[in-house]
Amino acid sequence: MPIELSGLLYLAAAGLFIVGLKRLSSPATARSGNRLASIGMLVAVVVTLLDQGVIEYVWVAAGLVIGGAIGVLLARRVAMTGMPELVAAFNGFGGGASALVAGAAFLLGGTGGAVTALTLGLSVVIGSVTFTGSFVAFGKLSGRVSGGPVHYPGQRYADPVILAGTLGVLAWFMISGDLLEFWILLGLSLLVGVIRVLPIGGGDMPVVIAFLNSLSGVAASMAGFAIESSVLIISGALVGASGLILTNIMVKAMNRTLMDVLIGGFGGDSTGGDGSDTGDRTVRRTSADDLAIVLAYAQSVIVVPGYGLAVAQAQHALRELADLLADRDVDVKYAIHPVAGRMPGHMNVLLAEADVSYDRLYDLEDINSDFAHTDVALVVGANDVVNPSARDDATSPIYGMPILDVDRARTCVVVKRSLSPGFAGIDNPLFYKENTLMFFADAKGAIEDLVREVRTA
Amino acid sequence: MTLIVSLTVFVLASFVGFEVITKVPPTLHTPLMSGSNAISGITLVGAVLVTGAGGSSTLATVLGVIAVVFATINVVGGFLVTDRMLEMFKKHR
Numbered sequence A: 001m002p003i004e005l006s007g008l009l010y011l012a013a014a015g016l017f018i019v020g021l022k023r024l025s026s027p028a029t030a031r032s033g034n035r036l037a038s039i040g041m042l043v044a045v046v047v048t049l050l051d052q053g054v055i056e057y058v059w060v061a062a063g064l065v066i067g068g069a070i071g072v073l074l075a076r077r078v079a080m081t082g083m084p085e086l087v088a089a090f091n092g093f094g095g096g097a098s099a100l101v102a103g104a105a106f107l108l109g110g111t112g113g114a115v116t117a118l119t120l121g122l123s124v125v126i127g128s129v130t131f132t133g134s135f136v137a138f139g140k141l142s143g144r145v146s147g148g149p150v151h152y153p154g155q156r157y158a159d160p161v162i163l164a165g166t167l168g169v170l171a172w173f174m175i176s177g178d179l180l181e182f183w184i185l186l187g188l189s190l191l192v193g194v195i196r197v198l199p200i201g202g203g204d205m206p207v208v209i210a211f212l213n214s215l216s217g218v219a220a221s222m223a224g225f226a227i228e229s230s231v232l233i234i235s236g237a238l239v240g241a242s243g244l245i246l247t248n249i250m251v252k253a254m255n256r257t258l259m260d261v262l263i264g265g266f267g268g269d270s271t272g273g274d275g276s277d278t279g280d281r282t283v284r285r286t287s288a289d290d291l292a293i294v295l296a297y298a299q300s301v302i303v304v305p306g307y308g309l310a311v312a313q314a315q316h317a318l319r320e321l322a323d324l325l326a327d328r329d330v331d332v333k334y335a336i337h338p339v340a341g342r343m344p345g346h347m348n349v350l351l352a353e354a355d356v357s358y359d360r361l362y363d364l365e366d367i368n369s370d371f372a373h374t375d376v377a378l379v380v381g382a383n384d385v386v387n388p389s390a391r392d393d394a395t396s397p398i399y400g401m402p403i404l405d406v407d408r409a410r411t412c413v414v415v416k417r418s419l420s421p422g423f424a425g426i427d428n429p430l431f432y433k434e435n436t437l438m439f440f441a442d443a444k445g446a447i448e449d450l451v452r453e454v455r456t457a
Numbered sequence B: 001m002t003l004i005v006s007l008t009v010f011v012l013a014s015f016v017g018f019e020v021i022t023k024v025p026p027t028l029h030t031p032l033m034s035g036s037n038a039i040s041g042i043t044l045v046g047a048v049l050v051t052g053a054g055g056s057s058t059l060a061t062v063l064g065v066i067a068v069v070f071a072t073i074n075v076v077g078g079f080l081v082t083d084r085m086l087e088m089f090k091k092h093r
Helices: A003-025 A027-049 A058-077 A080-109 A114-141 A155-176 A179-197 A202-227 A230-253 A258-263 A288-296 A307-311 A315-327 A346-353 A364-373 A443-456 B003-022 B026-040 B043-052 B058-088
Strands: A300-305 A331-336 A361-363 A376-380 A411-416 A436-440
Touching: A003 A027, A003 A230, A003 B003, A003 B026, A027 B026, A027 B043, A027 B058, A058 A080, A058 B043, A058 B058, A080 A114, A080 A179, A080 A202, A080 A346, A080 B026, A080 B043, A080 B058, A114 A155, A114 A179, A114 A202, A155 A179, A202 A230, A202 A258, A202 B003, A202 B026, A202 B043, A230 A258, A230 B003, A230 B026, A230 B043, A288 A315, A288 A376, A288 A411, A288 A436, A288 A443, A300 A315, A300 A346, A300 A364, A307 A315, A307 A346, A307 A443, A315 A331, A315 A346, A315 A443, A331 A346, A331 A364, A346 B026, A346 B058, A361 A364, A361 B026, A376 A443, A411 A443, B026 B058, B043 B058
Parallel strands: A300 A331, A300 A376, A331 A361, A376 A411, A411 A436
Antiparallel strands: none
């Protein structure tokens, strides 16, 4: 294939990626967008296979078949609750592949100058950090590694040395272009990924996955610089930008900064305060039959699902309840906090799986003003994201975090096992407010009881 | 391709990325992540080139084949799982 033609087809592939991503701006067109992007990928791969530089097909074919089979298996098997782990693993594979491409390109052709050495080196560094970092994140998310922050002795002093050492070796490799420095660089980068993600607590994982997502794109871009492929540079840059935007959204929603998260030590770690001390405050309890009446005779209900809902696998029962209420002409909406799930947009996927219509799902900014004229806010399995301290108490550690204003609804109902604090480890004054009713129960059992009671109400 | 040309492409593509991605609603952020993740599997192109070169270095071929496997998992798995999720996003009533 003449080089002009393959160049044009690569450009077409990059164009399809952009159009595909653009179609993700609405759930109605998103699926076709994903298909367009996958067609773009197919075009790029076929063009590459026809490249005159490709003369050895057996190994390539073997790799494609094995990788394809594993990919299909993983994509089919994963439960929607396991999506964060899967995306973490995919990030890792992508980053690892970019590092390996740079390695192989170096072994084949050397560096040919400081500039290429730098791009090769960066591809190895970013790709390797993404690789090991993602698999540590995968371990934490799937419960194979402790979810809490893990430190090794002397980390405070050793980490800066290791980071500086990695940059030093990168500079050394730029000048020398030797194999030895290449291996040292690879080893150090793999180590950095492990030691930088281990200290990050489970609660911060949404930020970490989004950030690693960005890095996997940047690694692909750097590999593109190294092997002079513009389709790699473009696609990598798109993903890099996407991951950065998501990282930023998550960081803001959690009231953190990226630096805080990367330095680690929060999330899963108790930061003081305890929920057991109710003092002289009173809690108003409710039961399924009373609550069913409240819900059935309400005009408007906003459901606020949290991750506890998904853990209890109660989203299907919740949809059933919402359908029953809708049959009684109750206006039911869902308010989704950006960190309601374990990754950006996770709760929306879980509710979509339970067959909730996507036009019933509202983002924080779009629905917050509605609470004030809503009869019932039904909070299921969420805690910190509805804690009014974040809005009202300047001394609270979560002060400034955007929350859903459920306390402004006429009645706020919280379905929760106990008064224990959430991820941030702080007390929630919402539970003691006059217009709050506590329904102490497991989310799934509670919703199923409600479904039964509403049927007869 | 000179470094400046590459850098130009990179910077302009980043701007396009920011513009396009900012318009993706939060409800689709998980499919966005898995879908864009599949796109970062474009490194498969590089993996095929280095593996298919049939070069003198056995080690390079080994690294290349592993890269092909990793990138293909990323591409195939990423697009498929995204499709699986997007299929569930429905509007009714």
